[in-house]
Amino acid sequence: MPEAAGVAELAWTAQGETRVETPECVLLLDPVLGLTDIDFHQVTDEGWDNLSASSPASAARLVVPPSTSVNSIRQAIDTVAKRGGYAKVFVTIGDV
Amino acid sequence: MHCSTAAHIVQFVNREIIGAAGQLARRIIKTVAGQYETTTDASNPVWNTDSAAKPTPYYEAAGAHHVEAGSLTVYDQPTVGPGVGETWRANFRSYVICDKKVVREVTWTRSQTSGESPKYQVSVTYADRLPAWANELLKAQGYHPAL
Numbered sequence: 001m002p003e004a005a006g007v008a009e010l011a012w013t014a015q016g017e018t019r020v021e022t023p024e025c026v027l028l029l030d031p032v033l034g035l036t037d038i039d040f041h042q043v044t045d046e047g048w049d050n051l052s053a054s055s056p057a058s059a060a061r062l063v064v065p066p067s068t069s070v071n072s073i074r075q076a077i078d079t080v081a082k083r084g085g086y087a088k089v090f091v092t093i094g095d096v
Numbered sequence: 097m098h099c100s101t102a103a104h105i106v107q108f109v110n111r112e113i114i115g116a117a118g119q120l121a122r123r124i125i126k127t128v129a130g131q132y133e134t135t136t137d138a139s140n141p142v143w144n145t146d147s148a149a150k151p152t153p154y155y156e157a158a159g160a161h162h163v164e165a166g167s168l169t170v171y172d173q174p175t176v177g178p179g180v181g182e183t184w185r186a187n188f189r190s191y192v193i194c195d196k197k198v199v200r201e202v203t204w205t206r207s208q209t210s211g212e213s214p215k216y217q218v219s220v221t222y223a224d225r226l227p228a229w230a231n232e233l234l235k236a237q238g239y240h241p242a243l
Contacts, residue, residue, distance in 0.1 A: 025126045028175045033160060037127040038175045039109060039186075041148035041158060047128030063175055092177060 023061035023090055025051055029068060029076045048083045059088035066093055099194040103168035106242045107155040107190040108230060110134075110141040116181030141187065143229070145237050153239040155190070176208040183209040191226055196243060198223050 026038040035043040037051060053060070060080050064073055077089045097103075111134045113121040120136045125144075132144035149157035156163075160171040176184040185207040192200040201223035208214040226242055234242060 022123070022179070024124075026175055026177055028173075030173075036175075037148075038125060039127050039146055039148075040160070040171075040173050040175070041128045042160075043128055047148070050128055050130050051126050061177065063177055 022059075024054060024058045025060040025084065025086070027051075027060060027062050027076075027080060029062060029064040029072065031065060031068070035076060035079065051084055053085040053087070056085070057087050058085070059090060060084055060086040061090045061092060063092045063094070068093070097192075097194055097199070098166040099168070100166065101195050102163075103166075104193040104242070105155040105168065105170050105190055106153050106193065106226065106230070106234075107146040107172075107188055108143045108233065109146045109174070110143050110187050112138070112183075112185040112187065113178075114183040114185070121182075135187075143189075143233055145234060145239055146188070147239065151238055151240045153234050153242050174206050176206055176214055178208055178210040180210050183207060189230070191223065191230070191242070193242065198225050198243070 027043065028036045028038070028040070030036050033042045037043060037047065041047070043051065062076055062080060064076070073091060077091065080086055080089050111125055113123055113134050115121050120138065121134060122136050123134045125132050125134060127148070129148045129150055133142050135141045145153060146155055147153050147157060148159065155172070156168060156170050162169045174186040176186055178184045185205055188202070188204045190202040190204065191198050192202065199222070201221050202218065203221070204216065204218040206214055206216055231241065234240070
């Protein structure tokens with residue numbers, strides 16, 4: 001998949017595959033709440049203050065349910081990359 | 097359970113990441129409310145207040161919930177995403193407050209081992225107060241008292 005607007009390197013993975021590195025932040029794309037943190041709190045504008053990348057090379061992981069549309073995933077990746085400042089966003093599609 | 101005054105949930109979380117060799121891994125968990133470390137000694141869990149509405153300690157203050165005629169329903173689905181060979185556990189203690197009193201303790205875990213589906217384990221017991229560690233944790237983490 002091409003990079004999202006040139007802001008992030010995308011690396012696709014799936015459960016059972018080896019990940020390239022340990023992500024600094026884990027997020028869920030919930031069909032009702034939208035982006036949530038690992039503890040199922042909705043990510044608000046203020047919430048990004050605590051979720052932002054600690055370095056320009058940091059990676060985040062985005063977990064999405066199988067029924068999620070490509071467009072929704074693309075938008076979420078873009079948000080994580082831009083608002084969170086993550087250089088890499090690993091996407092896992094599977095049981096959430 | 098019907099409550100005459102607003103019901104609340106005060107919830108605490110600790111997380112375990114068990115590596116392929118069975119060791120507990122140390123990781124930083126980032127949330128909208130701040131960050132906390134995973135538990136690396138099972139006998140000494142690293143609890144964190146599970147509220148995104150600091151200094152309000154109640155889960156439902158910012159968590160998904162529904163209120164209707166004296167009842168409160170909360171929704172929670174913590175992400176567990178193990179890497180190869182790992183098991184992730186999100187462990188919770190939830191205290192149900194009804195009519196300004198603690199009435200139940202809910203102990204629950206959502207866990208997942210790589211290659212398997214996530215699982216829930218839940219037990220509910222009677223309780224009439226928050227344990228001392230919970231009150232101390234709320235204070236230490238800058239939350240208002242639960243009661």
